[in-house]
Amino acid sequence: MKIIDIRETTASIASPIANAYIDFSKMTCSVVAVVTDVIRDGRPVVGYGFNSNGRYAQGCLLRERFIPRVLEADPDSLIDPAHDNLDPHAIWRAMMTNEKPGGHGERSVAVGVIDMAVWDAVAKIAEQPLYRLLAERYGTGAPDDRVWVYAAGGYYHPGKGLEPLKDELKGYLDLGYHTVKMKIGAVPLAEDMKRVEAALSVVDHDGSRLCVDANGRFDTETALAYADALAPYGLHWYEEAGDPLDYALQAEVSARYPHAMATGENLFSMQDARNLIRHGGMNPDRDWLQFDCALSYGLVEYLRTLEMLKEHGWSTRRVVPHGGHQLSLNIAAGLHLGGNESYPHVFQPFGGFADGTPVEDGYVGLPEVPGIGFEAKSALYAVMKPLGE
Numbered sequence: 001m002k003i004i005d006i007r008e009t010t011a012s013i014a015s016p017i018a019n020a021y022i023d024f025s026k027m028t029c030s031v032v033a034v035v036t037d038v039i040r041d042g043r044p045v046v047g048y049g050f051n052s053n054g055r056y057a058q059g060c061l062l063r064e065r066f067i068p069r070v071l072e073a074d075p076d077s078l079i080d081p082a083h084d085n086l087d088p089h090a091i092w093r094a095m096m097t098n099e100k101p102g103g104h105g106e107r108s109v110a111v112g113v114i115d116m117a118v119w120d121a122v123a124k125i126a127e128q129p130l131y132r133l134l135a136e137r138y139g140t141g142a143p144d145d146r147v148w149v150y151a152a153g154g155y156y157h158p159g160k161g162l163e164p165l166k167d168e169l170k171g172y173l174d175l176g177y178h179t180v181k182m183k184i185g186a187v188p189l190a191e192d193m194k195r196v197e198a199a200l201s202v203v204d205h206d207g208s209r210l211c212v213d214a215n216g217r218f219d220t221e222t223a224l225a226y227a228d229a230l231a232p233y234g235l236h237w238y239e240e241a242g243d244p245l246d247y248a249l250q251a252e253v254s255a256r257y258p259h260a261m262a263t264g265e266n267l268f269s270m271q272d273a274r275n276l277i278r279h280g281g282m283n284p285d286r287d288w289l290q291f292d293c294a295l296s297y298g299l300v301e302y303l304r305t306l307e308m309l310k311e312h313g314w315s316t317r318r319v320v321p322h323g324g325h326q327l328s329l330n331i332a333a334g335l336h337l338g339g340n341e342s343y344p345h346v347f348q349p350f351g352g353f354a355d356g357t358p359v360e361d362g363y364v365g366l367p368e369v370p371g372i373g374f375e376a377k378s379a380l381y382a383v384m385k386p387l388g389e
């Protein structure tokens, strides 16, 4: 059993939207196919992967470092004899040969793309949905049969006033979501509060059904001013108030803001996540962690992060990954996370879940197909399939 080829390409996920920090007019992602010599249903098993929105395609790093390291490794060293399968942990180690610790920057994204494809292949070789394989190997044995999802949107868009914002969020409720998220931080606080009030009017003024996301825009003073302004609403969460690596800022805001905060989508390693837990003042009974495996060295590293959280007294149920993709959905179901993000209309076809799995009462189910489930999402598989042929 061996990997015979790894192919990569760049896909556009451009969209005319902006958060408080960036616009997505030139956003791209890498797509990878890991081709094996294992035959299932008369065809070679191919695993697919891609990276989440927010970081760009990683073609250069993939071509120059990470793909050659896997293809040049002794194939026998990449096998998991206990499961008669590829070994994602060994493949991860091969990718990270001669990489120093720290400075996680963009390489964690490149490694995450290949790691996703490897897990897809592993579950296909095992002829199981990945969520079930994860539940059996690393979880309680029984995956959740549905996962809580919230609709992330409410982006800034030139000329977008309050009515289009309300229409957008209302559309998410009509799709079956109970909780929605909107952006803050790109306009002055008073203007944002009008947007928040407009959004609250859509969710029956029930703050527990609205999240806000500042995308790391604020300095401490501004983050605290927003905390004070938002506090009366009792929102579901207040996300990424300040720079992702400014743990002192997070601790100061956490100490003052009386409701749930969320952060972590821009922490790309177990070590950075651990620093947040050690120094960020996050509350395991109240707050949410949003690490995204598809940006942060993949599921192999995510397993380390979940282990670290356990050692620090955090339940996996406090983890709701960023990214809105099917790998995190599998992890959420298989390892009992608290839920998963979802972008109903943007970042297509990479965002979103399998065809025929509608969101109902704020929850989504998973398909009964081997692997991560890409083949059950036709628009996505149409993009991936040519790479694997």
Ligand SMILES: O=C([O-])CC(=O)C(=O)O
Pocket: 019, 053, 054, 152, 213, 215, 265, 322, 323, 341
């Ligand atoms: O706008 C973005 O970069 C995406 C984001 O923060 C989120 O989904 O939470």
Ligand SMILES: [Mg+2]
Pocket: 213, 215, 239, 240, 265, 322
């Ligand atoms: Mg965010």
